Amino acid sequence: EVQLVESGGGLVQPGGSLRLSCAASGITFSNSWMHWVRQAPGKGLVWVSEINTDGRSTKYADSVKGRFTISRDNAKNMVYLQMNSLRAEDTAMYYCASNWDYSFDYWGQGTLATVSS
Amino acid sequence: QSALTQPPSASGSPGQSVTISCTGTSSDVGGYNYVSWYQQYPGKAPKRMIYEVSKRPSGVPDRFSGSKSGNTASLTISGLQAEDEADYYCNSYAGSNNWVFGGGTKLTVL
Numbered sequence: 001e002v003q004l005v006e007s008g009g010g011l012v013q014p015g016g017s018l019r020l021s022c023a024a025s026g027i028t029f030s031n032s033w034m035h036w037v038r039q040a041p042g043k044g045l046v047w048v049s050e051i052n053t054d055g056r057s058t059k060y061a062d063s064v065k066g067r068f069t070i071s072r073d074n075a076k077n078m079v080y081l082q083m084n085s086l087r088a089e090d091t092a093m094y095y096c097a098s099n100w101d102y103s104f105d106y107w108g109q110g111t112l113a114t115v116s117s
Numbered sequence: 118q119s120a121l122t123q124p125p126s127a128s129g130s131p132g133q134s135v136t137i138s139c140t141g142t143s144s145d146v147g148g149y150n151y152v153s154w155y156q157q158y159p160g161k162a163p164k165r166m167i168y169e170v171s172k173r174p175s176g177v178p179d180r181f182s183g184s185k186s187g188n189t190a191s192l193t194i195s196g197l198q199a200e201d202e203a204d205y206y207c208n209s210y211a212g213s214n215n216w217v218f219g220g221g222t223k224l225t226v227l
Contacts, residue, residue: 035216037163037218044120044206044218044219044220044221045155045163045206045208045218046120046218047208047215047216047217047218050214050216057214059213059214059215095162095163101168101172102149102151102153102168102169102210103151103153103165103168103169103208104153104155104163104165104208105165105168105174107162107163107164108162109161109162110162
């Protein structure tokens with residue numbers, strides 16, 4: 001059974017930082033491109049970031065470029081999202097998802113990041 | 118990257134068919150056969166229902182089908198059931214490792 005389990009969310013003040021983690025099992029993690037997708041409360045899904053299989057290639061949405069960093073550890077089957085200079089508009093449920101056949105085939109249950117003073 | 122355009126809501130009675138549209142541009146929907154659809158219940162993670170425009174993952178009922186014409190993709194649900202009431206999102210590859218979602222459609226089964 002495939003499982004993606006996110007953690008690391010919480011309440012942080014504007015300008016602060018959070019590091020989200022996603023633990024993968026049941027998939028060949030080292031062969032999987034991994035993504036982060038977020039969803040603000042009551043809003044739609046928004047793609048955030050992507051990392052390739054060996055971690056050498058990354059991509060970001062314009063809204064987070066320069067503030068967020070995606071990384072992975074294939075030895076631990078983990079993917080991370082370091083979020084710096086957080087803003088109120090970054091408040092969202094953050095999902096990690098694997099990508100196969102140019103679609104998001106598996107999703108975690110999400111971790112909530114709240115940016116507020 | 119601008120979000121793909123979906124109608125905010127759709128509805129149908131049990132047994133009927135409903136179609137949800139997803140309109141993009143020649144840089145995303147029209148440029149690639151990499152449109153996928155996701156079903157999301159309140160408080161739950163999204164679930165992939167369609168990929169590569171019209172392919173169904175194992176376990177997804179064949180009542181769900183996808184198609185594309187030009188810059189518009191569509192998700193059709195036939196034989197509507199109460200359990201189909203959910204939010205539906207389209208997604209498209211937009212080139213250069215960019216991805217774009219639609220704004221979502223809330224499906225109500227009357």
